[in-house]
Amino acid sequence: MSTSFYDLSVGSYLQAVNGMITVMNKGMQYASEHNLDADNFVKARLHEDMLPLLFQVNCVELHTLGALEGIREGVFSPPSTTEPHDYAGLQALLLETKAELTNLSKADVNELGGKSMLFKFKDYELPFTAENFVMSFSLPNLYFHTTTAYDILRHNGVPLAKADYLGRMRIGT
Numbered sequence: 028m029s030t031s032f033y034d035l036s037v038g039s040y041l042q043a044v045n046g047m048i049t050v051m052n053k054g055m056q057y058a059s060e061h062n063l064d065a066d067n068f069v070k071a072r073l074h075e076d077m078l079p080l081l082f083q084v085n086c087v088e089l090h091t092l093g094a095l096e097g098i099r100e101g102v103f104s105p106p107s108t109t110e111p112h113d114y115a116g117l118q119a120l121l122l123e124t125k126a127e128l129t130n131l132s133k134a135d136v137n138e139l140g141g142k143s144m145l146f147k148f149k150d151y152e153l154p155f156t157a158e159n160f161v162m163s164f165s166l167p168n169l170y171f172h173t174t175t176a177y178d179i180l181r182h183n184g185v186p187l188a189k190a191d192y193l194g195r196m197r198i199g200t
Contacts, residue, residue, distance in 0.1 A: 032140030033133045036161045038197060040091040043173050044125045046194030047087055050177050050187060051118050057185045058114075065114035071179050080179045084117040085109045086172035088124045094165040095131070097146075098139045098157045103164075104147045 058065035070079045089105065097103025112120060139157050146153040146164060155164065177192050 031133070031137050032158065032161075033131075033136040034197075035158065036095065036139075036165070037128055037131055037133075037136055039161075039166055040094075040169065041125065041128050042194045042197065043169050044087060044091060044121060044128065044194075046192045047084070047173050047176060048118070048121050048125065049191045049194065050173075050180060050185075051084070051114075051121060053187055053191060054180045054185045055114060055118065057180075061184075068180060068183060069112070069114055069117065071183055073175065073178055073182060077175070080176055081112060081117065082109050083172045083176035083179065084112075084120065087169065087176075088120055090165050090169040090172065092124055092127055094161065094169075095136070095139070098142055098144050098160060101142070101144045102147055103144065103160070 054068055055065050057063070058068070069081045072079045094103060110120075142157045144155050144157060144160060146155060146160070153164075173192070177187060181187050
């Protein structure tokens with residue numbers, strides 16, 4: 028049996044988003060238990076030349092819902108700015124992203140399979156099929172930003188484990 032475009036994209040997106048929800052909830056719990064302001068995590072970075080948690084979590088929405096919208100429209104362009112949020116706002120963004128992904132019709136998403144599209148950034152363009160965009164751009168970027176968000180919180184003392192990051196795996200026999 029082949030993998031549907033829905034399972035390839037939305038199935039993978041939901042696993043990553045659910046993992047991030049767990050990671051962010053543990054961050055809030057840690058801050059509460061240690062009398063810390065969770066909003067201080069929002070600007071935290073791993074290194075001065077890397078973008079903060081705020082950017083990493085915004086990219087979760089960008090590389091899930093934004094990726095599907097780009098495929099639907101035929102063009103994906105990253106935004107030039109990031110929406111400002113406090114920690115609770117980032118948690119809400121993840122919950123909204125999950126809700127929107129969950130409400131997508133499998134049939135509608137599967138219809139996007141095979142569609143041609145462009146990645147555009149300034150004067151740079153890359154042609155993709157929907158499947159190749161998801162497998163070679165969207166998912167790698169999603170995993171990079173979710174891993175970086177995990178690492179930022181872990182670096183700031185939040186007791187996280189790999190199982191928190193992985194989310195619910197799609198297992199079967």
